[in-house]
Amino acid sequence: GENVEQHPSTLSVQEGDSAVIKCTYSDSASNYFPWYKQELGKRPQLIIDIRSNVGEKKDQRIAVTLNKTAKHFSLHITETQPEDSAVYFCAALANAGGTSYGKLTFGQGTILTVHP
Amino acid sequence: GAGVSQSPRYKVAKRGQDVALRCDPISGHVSLFWYQQALGQGPEFLTYFQNEAQLDKSGLPSDRFFAERPEGSVSTLKIQRTQQEDSAVYLCASSFLGPYNEQFFGPGTRLTVL
Numbered sequence: 001g002e003n004v005e006q007h008p009s010t011l012s013v014q015e016g017d018s019a020v021i022k023c024t025y026s027d028s029a030s031n032y033f034p035w036y037k038q039e040l041g042k043r044p045q046l047i048i049d050i051r052s053n054v055g056e057k058k059d060q061r062i063a064v065t066l067n068k069t070a071k072h073f074s075l076h077i078t079e080t081q082p083e084d085s086a087v088y089f090c091a092a093l094a095n096a097g098g099t100s101y102g103k104l105t106f107g108q109g110t111i112l113t114v115h116p
Numbered sequence: 117g118a119g120v121s122q123s124p125r126y127k128v129a130k131r132g133q134d135v136a137l138r139c140d141p142i143s144g145h146v147s148l149f150w151y152q153q154a155l156g157q158g159p160e161f162l163t164y165f166q167n168e169a170q171l172d173k174s175g176l177p178s179d180r181f182f183a184e185r186p187e188g189s190v191s192t193l194k195i196q197r198t199q200q201e202d203s204a205v206y207l208c209a210s211s212f213l214g215p216y217n218e219q220f221f222g223p224g225t226r227l228t229v230l
Binding site for chain 1: 120147149156157158159160161164166171172207211213214215216217218219221222223224
């Protein structure tokens, strides 16, 4: 089955700096990669996702890049703000069998702290 | 409209007790997922429902875990004879049908087994 590794486990930055979180996956059939943000005691919320037919996607201060050959993808947050502090999870979905649902495999999470 | 809701939010059980965790998905969402999130870890897939049909239960850790969604809406995750290793947050998520649709998560139920 799919295995997703996420690094670093913790990341501390100053407000205004950029933050980068990296994930690798094992199943070459994976073709969908969402990123979730989970604030302390709250539910995970989707912040951005990317399909395997594109290499990069941006949404304001957040971007995700995908390298299918190397089987890794990254989350980039620019101009970080204290409210960006949370746990971030990457995930991968393999749909080679053409199933009707998305069985996600999550990384271990990155605790991001943005210091004012 | 309302998001995914789960109840109870917190549950403390003595080892050996049975527990039942409830999930109310977003109205109209055909797909419903259960995940287990251990402390400091990412969610791990337990089981998937498409309407009332349980299409995938490959992530259920043992036969003590049972899930149902009899009318294709509300779902219940039942854990029999709870063990300490069952302590975790149990997350429910729902989505429209299709593998690439956003999964909307509930707030979770934190289960502590003493």
